[in-house]
Amino acid sequence: QSVLTQPPSASGTPGQRVTISCSGSSSNIGSNFVYWYQQLPGTAPKLLIYRNNQRPSGVPDRFSGSKSGTSASLAISGLRSEDEADYYCAAWDDSLSVVVFGGGTKLTVL
Amino acid sequence: QLQLQESGPGLVKPSETLSLTCTVSGGSISSSTYYWGWIRQPPGKALEWIGSIYYSGSTYYNPSLKSRVTISLDTSKNQFSLKLTSVTAADTAVYYCARPYSNSHPRFDPWGQGTLVTVSS
Numbered sequence: 643q644s645v646l647t648q649p650p651s652a653s654g655t656p657g658q659r660v661t662i663s664c665s666g667s668s669s670n671i672g673s674n675f676v677y678w679y680q681q682l683p684g685t686a687p688k689l690l691i692y693r694n695n696q697r698p699s700g701v702p703d704r705f706s707g708s709k710s711g712t713s714a715s716l717a718i719s720g721l722r723s724e725d726e727a728d729y730y731c732a733a734w735d736d737s738l739s740v741v742v743f744g745g746g747t748k749l750t751v752l
Numbered sequence: 753q754l755q756l757q758e759s760g761p762g763l764v765k766p767s768e769t770l771s772l773t774c775t776v777s778g779g780s781i782s783s784s785t786y787y788w789g790w791i792r793q794p795p796g797k798a799l800e801w802i803g804s805i806y807y808s809g810s811t812y813y814n815p816s817l818k819s820r821v822t823i824s825l826d827t828s829k830n831q832f833s834l835k836l837t838s839v840t841a842a843d844t845a846v847y848y849c850a851r852p853y854s855n856s857h858p859r860f861d862p863w864g865q866g867t868l869v870t871v872s873s
Contacts, residue, residue, distance in 0.1 A: 644798055677858050679860075685865075687848070687860070687863060688861075689860060692853075692859045730799055732799075734857065738815065740814050740816075741814075743799040743800065743801070
């Protein structure tokens with residue numbers, strides 16, 4: 643049972659916009675930045691979004707992050723087949739003094 | 753460009769110690785403000801933070817693993833390492849090394865490719 647809650651799966655068709663949610667609490671998302679990672683099959687995770695909504699250089703602007711209260715979301719617009727991957731949210735938890743990850747969301751491009 | 757590479761045994765017996773090394777290239781692990789960390793992922797499961805170390809040697813561990821984990825630096829080899837004692841099958845996972853922005857900012861970038869460690873007799 644992960645501290646951050648994500649839906650186990652999401653799907654969309656090419657060109658669509660999909661969102662993936664990440665729900666936490668006041669001790670993690672509510673008081674700290676949220677980070678998002680993309681993990682393509684058989685590869686290491688890759689930083690996708692940092693500090694709630696910032697994109698590292700090289701990450702397409704099709705990917706965007708947002709945060710409100712104790713929840714965060716990752717939005718992917720103009721969905722492409724290469725976006726099919728597992729997506730994880732992460733944050734620091736002040737109460738547990740630990741980095742917490744979500745359980746991951748498997749995105750399928752239909 | 754900073755690159756990280758994990759190395760170590762792929763098979764460890766139950767109750768023994770898991771030891772992994774992360775070799776850093778394209779930058780110095782003793783550069784000020786840098787942190788270095790370990791994350792693991794059991795097969796088919798989510799990511800789990802193991803801990804981080806600051807360039808000064810200060811360490812930060814996941815409380816659930818703290819009694820069994822040691823992370824250390826070897827500046828002469830530009831490496832940092834992970835030791836996990838008294839392993840069980842539950843410690844079977846892909847182990848990743850990565851550079852976090854800080855111990856409380858899980859901005860891990862870049863990552864190593866990961867190495868699978870299986871705990872089995």
